[in-house]
Amino acid sequence: MPATLQKPQHDSTFKETTLDETPAITPSSPARTLALGLVFGIVFGFLLQKGGVAKFHVLIGQLLLKDFTVVKVMLSAVVVGMLGIHLMHHLKLVALHIKPTRIASNIIGGLMFGAGFALSAYCPGTGAAALGQGNFDALAMVVGMIAGSYVFAEASGWISRKIDPIGDNGKITLHDVLPMNRAVIVIGSAAILTIVLVIIEFAAVR
Numbered sequence: 772m773p774a775t776l777q778k779p780q781h782d783s784t785f786k787e788t789t790l791d792e793t794p795a796i797t798p799s800s801p802a803r804t805l806a807l808g809l810v811f812g813i814v815f816g817f818l819l820q821k822g823g824v825a826k827f828h829v830l831i832g833q834l835l836l837k838d839f840t841v842v843k844v845m846l847s848a849v850v851v852g853m854l855g856i857h858l859m860h861h862l863k864l865v866a867l868h869i870k871p872t873r874i875a876s877n878i879i880g881g882l883m884f885g886a887g888f889a890l891s892a893y894c895p896g897t898g899a900a901a902l903g904q905g906n907f908d909a910l911a912m913v914v915g916m917i918a919g920s921y922v923f924a925e926a927s928g929w930i931s932r933k934i935d936p937i938g939d940n941g942k943i944t945l946h947d948v949l950p951m952n953r954a955v956i957v958i959g960s961a962a963i964l965t966i967v968l969v970i971i972e973f974a975a976v977r
Contacts, residue, residue, distance in 0.1 A: 874938025
């Protein structure tokens with residue numbers, strides 16, 4: 772197994788801490804966790820539908836670079852989520868679970884996800900929302916998603932042994948690679964994405 776590169780592990784908050792410092796959060800019961808997941812899932816699906824990203828022609832328009840509704844919704848969500856999650860973690864309301872950066876797995880998974888998106892014009896979230904609003908063309912994608920999830924679960928052991936170690940850089944964030952204060956990185960990234968959103972909006976209007 773190739774040796775893995777261990778990066779300095781930090782906690783993505785506005786203060787300088789480490790990933791091992793977990794906020795003092797009272798564990799939730801399984802029933803409460805499932806209930807919260809159901810509530811937030813319904814809200815997420817509702818917002819996807821109202822944002823227009825559960826419509827086939829909108830998604831195809833994004834893939835053809837003719838309609839940037841999907842990019843605008845995604846970037847808006849990233850900005851709000853970035854600021855909100857880091858603020859809540861700073862206030863010790865949530866715990867962060869940083870995913871490891873694994874180059875081979877990320878590239879292969881990204882290519883497979885992109886191929887599925889290009890062929891069906893739906894991703895898991897938008898496909899479920901589309902099916903919920905009565906778009907039965909999303910049914911094949913949802914069936915394929917479930918089948919793919921099963922295959923991935925069955926192959927997860929082999930993947931963790933053979934693929935994940937290739938380019939495994941551990942749990943790293945921008946703060947680990949940029950010599951800057953964490954608050955500057957978070958707020959600066961949000962500002963850059965906001966500028967990109969404004970540019971896309973003005974370009975679309977013109």
